[in-house]
Amino acid sequence: MKHDIYSTEGLYRIIEKEELSPTVSRHVIYAPLIAAKAKAGHFVILRAREGGERIPVTLVDWNPERGTVTVIIQAIGKSTTEMNAFKAGESFSDVAGPLGTPVEIKKYGTVLGVGGGVGIAELYPIARAFKEAGNRVISVLGARSKDLLILEKEMAGISERVLVTTDDGSAGKKGLVTDAMKDLYAAGEKIDAIFTIGPVIMMKFVAETSRPHATPTFASLNPIMLDGTGMCGGCRVEVGGKPRFACVDGPMFDAHQTNFDLLLKRTAAYRENEAQALARYAKDHQCRIGLH
Amino acid sequence: MENKPKKPTPAIKQNLGRHQDPAERRNNFDEVALGFGLEEAVTEAARCLGCKSKPCELACPVNVKIPEFVDLVYKEDIGAAASKIFETSLFPAICGRVCPQETYCEAACVLKDKFGPVSIGRLERFTADHARRNGLITPPPCAPDTGFKVACVGSGPTSLAVAAELRKLGHAVTVFEALHEFGGVLSYGIPTFRLPREVVRFEVATLKKMGVRFLKNVMIGKSITIEELKKDFDIIYIGSGAGLPSPMNTPGEDLVGVYSSNEFLTRVNLMEAYKFPVTDTPYYIGRKVVVVGGGNTAMDSARCAQRLGPDGVTLLYRRTRAEMPARGEEVENAMEEGIKFEFLTAPVALEGDEKGRLKRVKCVRMALGEPDASGRRKPVPQKGSEFYIEADSLVVAIGASPNPVIQQTTPGLNANKWGGIIVEEATAKTSLDGIYAGGDVVRGGATVLLAMKDGKNAAREIHRKLTGN
Numbered sequence: 169m170k171h172d173i174y175s176t177e178g179l180y181r182i183i184e185k186e187e188l189s190p191t192v193s194r195h196v197i198y199a200p201l202i203a204a205k206a207k208a209g210h211f212v213i214l215r216a217r218e219g220g221e222r223i224p225v226t227l228v229d230w231n232p233e234r235g236t237v238t239v240i241i242q243a244i245g246k247s248t249t250e251m252n253a254f255k256a257g258e259s260f261s262d263v264a265g266p267l268g269t270p271v272e273i274k275k276y277g278t279v280l281g282v283g284g285g286v287g288i289a290e291l292y293p294i295a296r297a298f299k300e301a302g303n304r305v306i307s308v309l310g311a312r313s314k315d316l317l318i319l320e321k322e323m324a325g326i327s328e329r330v331l332v333t334t335d336d337g338s339a340g341k342k343g344l345v346t347d348a349m350k351d352l353y354a355a356g357e358k359i360d361a362i363f364t365i366g367p368v369i370m371m372k373f374v375a376e377t378s379r380p381h382a383t384p385t386f387a388s389l390n391p392i393m394l395d396g397t398g399m400c401g402g403c404r405v406e407v408g409g410k411p412r413f414a415c416v417d418g419p420m421f422d423a424h425q426t427n428f429d430l431l432l433k434r435t436a437a438y439r440e441n442e443a444q445a446l447a448r449y450a451k452d453h454q455c456r457i458g459l460h
Numbered sequence: 461m462e463n464k465p466k467k468p469t470p471a472i473k474q475n476l477g478r479h480q481d482p483a484e485r486r487n488n489f490d491e492v493a494l495g496f497g498l499e500e501a502v503t504e505a506a507r508c509l510g511c512k513s514k515p516c517e518l519a520c521p522v523n524v525k526i527p528e529f530v531d532l533v534y535k536e537d538i539g540a541a542a543s544k545i546f547e548t549s550l551f552p553a554i555c556g557r558v559c560p561q562e563t564y565c566e567a568a569c570v571l572k573d574k575f576g577p578v579s580i581g582r583l584e585r586f587t588a589d590h591a592r593r594n595g596l597i598t599p600p601p602c603a604p605d606t607g608f609k610v611a612c613v614g615s616g617p618t619s620l621a622v623a624a625e626l627r628k629l630g631h632a633v634t635v636f637e638a639l640h641e642f643g644g645v646l647s648y649g650i651p652t653f654r655l656p657r658e659v660v661r662f663e664v665a666t667l668k669k670m671g672v673r674f675l676k677n678v679m680i681g682k683s684i685t686i687e688e689l690k691k692d693f694d695i696i697y698i699g700s701g702a703g704l705p706s707p708m709n710t711p712g713e714d715l716v717g718v719y720s721s722n723e724f725l726t727r728v729n730l731m732e733a734y735k736f737p738v739t740d741t742p743y744y745i746g747r748k749v750v751v752v753g754g755g756n757t758a759m760d761s762a763r764c765a766q767r768l769g770p771d772g773v774t775l776l777y778r779r780t781r782a783e784m785p786a787r788g789e790e791v792e793n794a795m796e797e798g799i800k801f802e803f804l805t806a807p808v809a810l811e812g813d814e815k816g817r818l819k820r821v822k823c824v825r826m827a828l829g830e831p832d833a834s835g836r837r838k839p840v841p842q843k844g845s846e847f848y849i850e851a852d853s854l855v856v857a858i859g860a861s862p863n864p865v866i867q868q869t870t871p872g873l874n875a876n877k878w879g880g881i882i883v884e885e886a887t888a889k890t891s892l893d894g895i896y897a898g899g900d901v902v903r904g905g906a907t908v909l910l911a912m913k914d915g916k917n918a919a920r921e922i923h924r925k926l927t928g929n
Contacts, residue, residue: 400723433816441742
């Protein structure tokens, strides 16, 4: 079916919704312009409703035929909790994009994908694109525990090998993604490039693990973002000693050049506000249930 | 109106309109200027001499038919006054608020030196508001469809002007906006206490009624390129604005609590962070706020910060009040609201705590030296004058440059070294066929009125290109 990408009819409606874990949901959203233009590494900015926050999320999948895009959202704060409470048939008030600079897909040889938590979902389309470009893909997937491990099957479908690590050992090997990386290096595996998406602290140590081997390593940075269009500079990160805007220059940057410590400090800017908003939402939510 | 003054009565004192009391307004985001009621408007309109030479109209960037509309206000036919303004300008409620009339029409008023000019800006605002609130505004008629399709990039003042003019001429116009709200700088930048959101929304709604299509959440240059857009539209007008913040390049600028004015104003205005946690976007200002800069954006930032209730807001400007680029009225408003001004002062370093949060600003005193390239006397740092100001947050409001994304992603589109799109001045044509540009993406940070003027001029050229007329 040919979709009019300039039509506003039915925009941002949730076509399918699936709970992947108690806190992680997959949303398939009608947004034909985004579906037609998306490339691996692009992100969108979601808003649940009027007055809602702008939440950036990397695209997991897109289907120009259906006019849909897929995102996977982890409920962390108020806005993401509210989004995951949506049911199929409801609509986001806004989905902006595609935004950012797509990942440059080329033939490296062997590409290692390192995903942590919900970052695995965002790693998937990138790993898939490298596979389609003729690379051999190896994946290292990390999660806190088995029930938080997502997209293992999909990643296995495009990877020659998948190594799983969990904090508690409930799936794969007990340990960190960097342990699995060290095992690969120790086994003499030749890795030509690494792409990593996950918590900042994880990406920092992925970069430290690959640095002695001088493997080109790229991390998808997730600073606090506001407009996502290069206007505010709130998402500025330091790469190679220079300020870069994650929203338009990234989000994928050379991990060995990235100042992760600065990123860690800047992502903590609104922690108190975030806790306040979530507590207020939870209280409100309980009260409403109490009235029924 | 009873006891109506018999026109002209130039010697009646100029009425500057009512304002919210400073002690009150520093605690809310409601509009500061309360404007005129009908009687005040008629009395002020009676002052106009109705000069045949129309110096005010000639000084207006969009040539509003000032003596004629002011006379209609005097005659209490406000609907007709609004229609008269619409003949050349579709956005009087916006212009009446944000145009620096004191440098255009009111500067040209022959009454200026002797009695004070006619308050043309306030009359324009009154006319637009009164007409809007009383349902006296009818969208202008549009010519039959021509079949030509025009895309406007951005929904700020320059694109709105292009859209209005071309739609009237019968062309199909689509306006693309990257954010979720239309209006560009009118929505993300200018605070509601200067330009209420409902005013911008009404103007957009009027254009929609005329048949202009508005698409939000599409960032031209990223979501879809100019080259791709060109396949679906006959003409593209780029009005993407000057949205790139200029950093100070001062050590410590990455500390938490240091904002660009764009981020701070976008949080507070567009995202309505001042209502947090009722709205979802937070802000962090702490107890002590410093704002750096001397333009309207610096005033807006300082006044927004003041309304969030900190212990104090201090504005640093490296020259003196005389050199400030901000409108005099805005500087006065800011002073009345309790903003502390430190003139001849510049930050040299920002210092933070172990968590990476701003704690204090190291400043230096300046003295004015020889005039620089801009003709203003250059500020020179005074040795040994360093001192510290405690600060939890700091807003950098020292200017913005053209949004660079479209220039970077459109091969063959020529830009100057400041990133501005190069156009042929008389025609708004860029280096690419069928692609025009105007407003701040060409000029750098200028004014709403010049952006609208660019839009009107470009619309005339685009129409000529499409139809040969």
